[in-house]
Structures are given as structure tokens and as C-alpha cells.
Amino acid sequence: QVQLVESGGGQVQPGDSLRLSCVASGRIFDTYSMAWFRQVPGKDREFVGGINRSGGRTNYAELLKGRFTVSGDKKNNIMYLEMTNLNPDDTATYYCAARLGGLTDSRVSAYRYWGQGTQVTVTS
16 A cells, blocks of 8 residues: 655745655655646646656656656655746646556556645745
């Protein structure tokens, strides 16, 4: 059983940066690839970015490339999401997820384990 706990959300102003963390139980990068998703009420959960099982490769939603960065701390079993130049459209609940296998996947259905989410609100 994998447990994922996100933190780092909050309310920020447009143009600000924020770093989210996802702490996993166990040596997650040995077995799972991981990803960040986000969801706005009334809309589908969408892929933000992910990191493969070894932690050596990342991929992103096309529209978020250049502003968002996913990284992993294998020693401490933590995945990060660094977000820069935030705008109100980035307001959402952000979730981390884990799936068996070496490669990330942009589909929600590909992930078995999910965190409880952390809220990010961008407003002036």
C-alpha cells in the first residue's frame, strides 16, 4: 500500500512561485513512476507533469512547460512540483499520484495511488 501526502499549497498572487511536495511511504522511486495532476471543481482532473521510476526523466503538459518543474528526492521519497509565474488559471487542487511501472502516463486511469490534494489559489 502506497500512501501519498501533498503539502505546500496556499494562496499566492499572480506572478508568484510556489513549491508543492508529495511525501510517499516507502521507497517509491524504486517501483513507481509519479505525477502531478490538478482539478478545478466541475472539470476533469488534468495532467500537470510527471517523473519516471528512476527519477531521471520528466514530462509535462504542453501548456505548462517552462513554468512548472517536477523533481524527485529519491533518498527521502519526495516528489516536488515547482511552479513559477503563477496566474489565476493555475488555481486548482493539486494531487500527486503513483503508478506501477517505469514511465509516466498522462491519463488519470493509469494511476492507482493518489494523495488527498493540496489547494493552490492564485488571486490578487
